[in-house]
Amino acid sequence: MFYENCGNDKPLSIIAGPCVFESKDHAVETALALREACIRVGHKFDREINFIYKTSFDKANRSSADSFRSAGFDEAFYGMEAVRGRGIEVLTDVHDPWQCEQVQADILQIPAFLCRQTDLIRAAAESGKPVNVKKGQFLSPWEMSNVAAKLRTFGCDKYLFTERGTTFGYNNLVVDMRSLEIMKQYTKAVVMDCTHAVQLPGAHGSSSGGQRQYVPTMARAAVGVGVAAVFIETHRSPEDAPSDGANMLYLSDLRPLLSHLVELDYIVKRKMKHG
Numbered sequence: 001m002f003y004e005n006c007g008n009d010k011p012l013s014i015i016a017g018p019c020v021f022e023s024k025d026h027a028v029e030t031a032l033a034l035r036e037a038c039i040r041v042g043h044k045f046d047r048e049i050n051f052i053y054k055t056s057f058d059k060a061n062r063s064s065a066d067s068f069r070s071a072g073f074d075e076a077f078y079g080m081e082a083v084r085g086r087g088i089e090v091l092t093d094v095h096d097p098w099q100c101e102q103v104q105a106d107i108l109q110i111p112a113f114l115c116r117q118t119d120l121i122r123a124a125a126e127s128g129k130p131v132n133v134k135k136g137q138f139l140s141p142w143e144m145s146n147v148a149a150k151l152r153t154f155g156c157d158k159y160l161f162t163e164r165g166t167t168f169g170y171n172n173l174v175v176d177m178r179s180l181e182i183m184k185q186y187t188k189a190v191v192m193d194c195t196h197a198v199q200l201p202g203a204h205g206s207s208s209g210g211q212r213q214y215v216p217t218m219a220r221a222a223v224g225v226g227v228a229a230v231f232i233e234t235h236r237s238p239e240d241a242p243s244d245g246a247n248m249l250y251l252s253d254l255r256p257l258l259s260h261l262v263e264l265d266y267i268v269k270r271k272m273k274h275g
Helices: 024-045 073-084 118-126 141-153 178-183 212-225 251-274
Strands: 013-017 050-054 090-093 107-110 131-134 159-163 190-193 229-235
Touching (some): 013 024, 024 073, 024 229, 024 251, 050 229, 073 090, 107 118, 118 131, 118 141, 141 159, 178 190, 178 212, 190 212, 212 251
Parallel strands (some): 013 050, 050 090, 107 131, 159 190, 190 229
């Protein structure tokens, strides 16, 4: 199980997949390619890479009403089940409380803009599934203690917190690496979202931009701190992706990056454990 094997003191886990669900075939193909990359890197280092496939069945938070949101709930749910049918766990966003019971996923994710929505957090907590909460771009890391308290109040003790950057002026984000260490006080699994952290929100007017060339830099810096997992959105052809293409990593670039990160993670956590 992904959640059980993901922890700040455990070998690095990976959350990866496209920004939004496109089709069943695309989902299955991408998930299998990601699993294969993890298997190959795992063989290189004689370990199993803890991996979960990420996709969003609906992108409710769009810059424009004309932006792509979804291929349709039914098709997305069917596609995610097809991925799970291949033995691959799935993580997906939820935006409304009713979705928490309807979505067939292994981990529910609360988007950053909704991280203070009590009704949504309650529904996710009461689903019985682990919950990944993205820290809002407007929150300090210590304010995530309030999110942790909400989750526990509603009966959830299995949760991850994800850093994805903090608003820095207009159309920009900055990552304070201290946040990763601070949030370890509130969860056993701190995640670094390396792709949304290099997003340029609303930079193109009716859509967001991004700087994917800095994804490896962000990932290495986070692993150097010692995190439970990295979150990397990836696509075979980001320029053709219907959402967030500018900050998604090319699928072909994931395996060499993951290899570097796993090696670095081993060194960092061995040093943290033994001094």
